[in-house]
Amino acid sequence: MIKEGFGTDGLGNAAELVTLSNKNGTQVKISTLGATVASFLCKDKNGIMRDIVLGYDSAEAYLEHNGYYFGATVGRNANRIKGAKITIGGVEYQLEANSDGNNLHSGGNGVSHRLWEIDDMDEEKNSVSMKFFSADLEQGFPGNMKIKVTFALSEENELAISYEAVSDKDTIANFTNHSYFNLAGHDGGYIGGQKLKIYAKHFTALAPVGSIPTGEVRAVKGTPLDFGEFKEIGREIDSDYDQLKYVRGYDQNFLLENDGKFTIMAEAICEETGIHLYAYTDCPGFQLYTANFVDEHKGKDGAVYKERHGFCLESQYVPDACHNPQFQNPLLFAGEVYKSRTVYKLGLD
Ligand code: GLA
Numbered sequence: 098m099i100k101e102g103f104g105t106d107g108l109g110n111a112a113e114l115v116t117l118s119n120k121n122g123t124q125v126k127i128s129t130l131g132a133t134v135a136s137f138l139c140k141d142k143n144g145i146m147r148d149i150v151l152g153y154d155s156a157e158a159y160l161e162h163n164g165y166y167f168g169a170t171v172g173r174n175a176n177r178i179k180g181a182k183i184t185i186g187g188v189e190y191q192l193e194a195n196s197d198g199n200n201l202h203s204g205g206n207g208v209s210h211r212l213w214e215i216d217d218m219d220e221e222k223n224s225v226s227m228k229f230f231s232a233d234l235e236q237g238f239p240g241n242m243k244i245k246v247t248f249a250l251s252e253e254n255e256l257a258i259s260y261e262a263v264s265d266k267d268t269i270a271n272f273t274n275h276s277y278f279n280l281a282g283h284d285g286g287y288i289g290g291q292k293l294k295i296y297a298k299h300f301t302a303l304a305p306v307g308s309i310p311t312g313e314v315r316a317v318k319g320t321p322l323d324f325g326e327f328k329e330i331g332r333e334i335d336s337d338y339d340q341l342k343y344v345r346g347y348d349q350n351f352l353l354e355n356d357g358k359f360t361i362m363a364e365a366i367c368e369e370t371g372i373h374l375y376a377y378t379d380c381p382g383f384q385l386y387t388a389n390f391v392d393e394h395k396g397k398d399g400a401v402y403k404e405r406h407g408f409c410l411e412s413q414y415v416p417d418a419c420h421n422p423q424f425q426n427p428l429l430f431a432g433e434v435y436k437s438r439t440v441y442k443l444g445l446d
Contacts, residue, residue: 098218098225103128103135104155106212112156113215115225117250122146123443125250130156131209132170132227132246134276136397137256139443142371147285149372149443151277151388151407152397160210165391166275169209170246171202173231173238173262174427175273176350176384176416179309183419185239185267185428192237197307199417202275204236208244209275216245224249233266240264240431246272254443262435270435271414271427273380277388277407278441280367280374284400288387288408289331294364295324295385297351301415301424305343310350312421315340322349327366330387330408345389346405350416352382359438363410366446373444378412379437381425385410412439 103114112130126136137150152167181194193204213227226247233241242264249257260272279285301310317323321333334346359379366373386409393403418424429435
């Protein structure tokens with residue numbers, strides 16, 4: 098395990114970058130700024146090393162482009178909360194209204210953009226744990242919350258991300274990782290030719306504005322959101338379909354119906370590199386996001402990124418579930434331990 102400097106958080110505090118590697122030459126680099134997956138390197142079918150996640154070369158660059166959440170740990174609540182307000186135990190809490198009057202990814206300057214502390218580097222488990230203390234009412238959420246995220250890389254090329262959180266008041270806990278994958282390499286450009294398979298039969302339909310689920314559960318069958326068999330991400334992305342038009346492509350939440358059991362959520366393949374991604378989670382669903390709102394700018398190693406240069410598979414609760422009783426609520430009771438796990442595994446075809 099290697100630990101090196103990664104710039105600063107803008108306030109003079111040093112960010113660090115920890116590299117996990119295995120015998121296959123696979124490497125994962127995690128930054129303490131936002132507990133972020135900064136790189137995920139593996140050999141492709143021709144033995145060429147590919148870094149399959151978008152990112153930047155320093156903590157400063159992550160802060161400069163913080164609205165994209167490249168690779169970041171997102172919480173305390175991933176995705177959106179309607180009206181940027183939640184009521185817990187009869188008390189209303191005001192959150193930051195940072196997206197069309199709604200709260201997105203808990204607001205700016207949260208866990209995704211702050212320095213985490215390295216808690217543990219375990220050579221045997223090939224893992225690094227990072228912790229963050231989020232004080233009562235930080236970003237508006239009740240309760241002092243202790244958060245821990247562990248990243249482990251196995252010899253089977255699995256990157257396991259495990260979350261743990263505990264609060265001293267009833268609150269919300271809904272964490273995700275916001276990696277943007279490009280299986281042709283982070284500098285591989287448009288991801289439309291890469292194929293995706295999704296293990297979900299339903300998604301939550303969005304309102305025309307604000308990307309908030311209306312409460313309607315819609316079958317994927319017969320819609321461009323049907324990835325029941327492998328299909329190019331770009332094949333139907335520009336279809337004349339309301340849900341795609343509202344958000345300029347894929348940015349919807351799929352329901353896994355897994356009863357909290359650890360299950361496969363999606364697979365993706367890139368024929369050119371042979372890299373095959375398998376994604377698993379115990380969350381009730383996940384957001385597929387095709388980087389629709391990424392403007393042209395420079396990323397790692399001078400690569401130029403723009404819209405649709407990556408796809409995210411963000412495991413989480415249904416967005417705005419705290420206002421929709423038919424969906425599982427991300428409520429965490431005081432003293433209870435929130436636990437969740439997501440695995441991104443790489444294979445070669
Ligand atoms: C999520 C959202 C998108 C976008 C990104 C961050 O995936 O669903 O709409 O806001 O995060 O840029």
